Amino acid sequence: MKPLHRLRGMMNRRRALDVPPVTAERLDVSHGPILYIEGVSVSFDGFKALNKLTLYIDDGELRCIIGPNGAGKTTMMDVITGKTRPDKGTVFFGQTLDLTQMSETEIAAAGIGRKFQKPTVFPQHSVFENLELAMQADKRVWSTLFAELSGEQRDRIEEVMTIVGLQELSKGRAALLSHGQKQWLEIGMLLMQNPRLLLVDEPVAGMTHQEMDRTAELLVSLAGKHSVVVVEHDMEFVRSIARKVTVLHEGAVLAEGSMDDVQNNPRVIDVYLGA
Amino acid sequence: MSRTSLVTQMLTNDRGGRVFLAVLATVMVAVPVLNLLVPESSALHVSTYTVTLLGKYLCYALLAVALDLVWGYCGILSLGHAAFFALGGYAMGMYLMRRIGDRGVYGNPDLPDFMVFLNWHELPWYWHGFDSFLFAMIMVVLVPGLLAFVFGWLAFRSRVTGVYLSIITQALTFALMLAFFRNEMGFGGNNGLTDFKDILGFDLQSDATRVTLFAITGALLALGYVLSRYIVSSKLGRVVIAIRDAEDRARFIGYRVELYKLWVFVFSAVLAGIAGALYVPQVGIINPGEFSPLNSIELVVWVAVGGRGTLYGAVIGAVLVNYAKTFFTGALPEVWLFALGGLFVVVTVLLPRGIIGLAGQIKTHRQAKASKQSEALT
Numbered sequence A: 001m002k003p004l005h006r007l008r009g010m011m012n013r014r015r016a017l018d019v020p021p022v023t024a025e026r027l028d029v030s031h032g033p034i035l036y037i038e039g040v041s042v043s044f045d046g047f048k049a050l051n052k053l054t055l056y057i058d059d060g061e062l063r064c065i066i067g068p069n070g071a072g073k074t075t076m077m078d079v080i081t082g083k084t085r086p087d088k089g090t091v092f093f094g095q096t097l098d099l100t101q102m103s104e105t106e107i108a109a110a111g112i113g114r115k116f117q118k119p120t121v122f123p124q125h126s127v128f129e130n131l132e133l134a135m136q137a138d139k140r141v142w143s144t145l146f147a148e149l150s151g152e153q154r155d156r157i158e159e160v161m162t163i164v165g166l167q168e169l170s171k172g173r174a175a176l177l178s179h180g181q182k183q184w185l186e187i188g189m190l191l192m193q194n195p196r197l198l199l200v201d202e203p204v205a206g207m208t209h210q211e212m213d214r215t216a217e218l219l220v221s222l223a224g225k226h227s228v229v230v231v232e233h234d235m236e237f238v239r240s241i242a243r244k245v246t247v248l249h250e251g252a253v254l255a256e257g258s259m260d261d262v263q264n265n266p267r268v269i270d271v272y273l274g275a
Numbered sequence B: 001m002s003r004t005s006l007v008t009q010m011l012t013n014d015r016g017g018r019v020f021l022a023v024l025a026t027v028m029v030a031v032p033v034l035n036l037l038v039p040e041s042s043a044l045h046v047s048t049y050t051v052t053l054l055g056k057y058l059c060y061a062l063l064a065v066a067l068d069l070v071w072g073y074c075g076i077l078s079l080g081h082a083a084f085f086a087l088g089g090y091a092m093g094m095y096l097m098r099r100i101g102d103r104g105v106y107g108n109p110d111l112p113d114f115m116v117f118l119n120w121h122e123l124p125w126y127w128h129g130f131d132s133f134l135f136a137m138i139m140v141v142l143v144p145g146l147l148a149f150v151f152g153w154l155a156f157r158s159r160v161t162g163v164y165l166s167i168i169t170q171a172l173t174f175a176l177m178l179a180f181f182r183n184e185m186g187f188g189g190n191n192g193l194t195d196f197k198d199i200l201g202f203d204l205q206s207d208a209t210r211v212t213l214f215a216i217t218g219a220l221l222a223l224g225y226v227l228s229r230y231i232v233s234s235k236l237g238r239v240v241i242a243i244r245d246a247e248d249r250a251r252f253i254g255y256r257v258e259l260y261k262l263w264v265f266v267f268s269a270v271l272a273g274i275a276g277a278l279y280v281p282q283v284g285i286i287n288p289g290e291f292s293p294l295n296s297i298e299l300v301v302w303v304a305v306g307g308r309g310t311l312y313g314a315v316i317g318a319v320l321v322n323y324a325k326t327f328f329t330g331a332l333p334e335v336w337l338f339a340l341g342g343l344f345v346v347v348t349v350l351l352p353r354g355i356i357g358l359a360g361q362i363k364t365h366r367q368a369k370a371s372k373q374s375e376a377l378t
């Protein structure tokens, strides 16, 4: 079955001929949720990183996901973005887009952006160029060869640089940024893509308190227009932005609700204090 | 921004490239003049032997630029790039073979000598068309390009990277070498293709033809350089560097990484093929030795020595290392391989960014020293 599937992939003319990924079905959020994760299991050499995980994210929602190390938070993001394929279960973006059948680039083009746990920016490029590369644009090879920035696009890059507070460093190489600045640059790159759903893995790791506050403000302001899923260990930070919190443990949902509900949940206390 | 302003901007931002193009232009004017117009008795006369030697270096320089595109900018360490060079060379060699006509040893008007020797009675199908110069030139571009396309498509789609990719490129050139060594392949076996007489009717032994070939090589090197510079300073170039530095990130931003790699790889293979086609009429022979894995490795050393990721560094490396090679293989032939190996070790350990990087280091060092001095004075 697997080789056959791969062969079909190779025959796929769209891939071979570099035509833009036309997602035939448009994103449909008419039923409320933008993301449906149902019964997803992923195992690595027998170890279940995700165990029949079921989770829904509403359109425009800001959701925080917490959980001890190894709970499967990053793996869940890998599944949503197509980096890891689930052994079982379904992942739908809106009513119609089956993410388990799409490539990473198709998923990105469909409107899901991701910030990695370890900040990854393009070190040899300037801040400006990093944002330029992330910009929503025709990303086919030939169009990219002849692409030129329009005034509008320049303005948009300037705007995002202001939002993430890096306008002074526009020409500086990204490799020279501090850890916190790299995190922001990566968030800025997400904004340039203008995705419907943002997946943000540990955005405040390595940030000062001040920087954390700004990040909180930024993420809260994005909710509504975008749906945002934030994975974070820092409880204080989560409390400052959270409306609804999901606790993952051993690859499944342990509890869900407001921050207070979750913190008073005996099972959650058990996992966190017992660990 | 209009297209022309992009080009001027590209050249103003490329100081090293301007210097290189100026030097190349000077050489391209001076060498023909000194060969054709200055009498042989004069000390300034440049011998035809030297002209051809320089022409050979320019071919190598174009090949090095091609490798720098994929290795320096895209991070694909190809250890089989000489294969594309050799294929371009064979396509040109086949045309030159057909030009010999009945002037071969056996005087057979229809078949090259080696086929007569093998007792063949008709031309294999894949030799048809090579009577035409235009057809041969199309093949010079098409054959390396197509091989790179098929190979790259399979490799990049399966996400083969790093040392594994290097190994399979090496295997590719090795396999081609073995194939071309076989007489039944119909490419002259281990003798390859040689004894060429003329190109488009111009005698290959004449000074004028030699000088013209040299000039054409210089012009195509300049063109190849400018095109490559355009590519690396375009947005595509920035995407390619992004892929080199953070491939996953590029993918999640929505770039089809495998197609970008493929595009650059094919372009580079075509440049390499053109370099090979220019090389063959000047050296007068193409044989399976050109596919030897060692050739591809030497090529990597040139680029490493010059400094990768700059394009002009590749040119400097190719010319310097080959000059050294000419010198050593003449004076101390046994030493060459050790010298080459030693050079590679020295460069990787001491000069990770090659000669170009060294120049940069000296400059910053001087500036630091100068600013210290001026501080001390105040």
Ligand SMILES: Nc1ncnc2c1ncn2[C@@H]1O[C@H](COP(=O)(O)OP(=O)(O)OP(=O)(O)O)[C@@H](O)[C@H]1O
Pocket (backbone or CB within 6 Å): A044, A049, A067, A068, A069, A070, A071, A072, A073, A074, A075, A076, A117
């Ligand atoms: N590619 C992989 N191969 C093998 N095991 C893996 C792989 N990726 C993740 N795991 C394992 O799966 C489990 C879940 O990992 P995951 O990275 O999703 O946890 P996490 O919740 O993000 O943890 P953290 O808070 O430390 O980031 C871990 O035990 C991890 O070791």
Ligand SMILES: [Mg+2]
Pocket (backbone or CB within 6 Å): A073, A074, A075, A117, A201
């Ligand atoms: Mg994680």
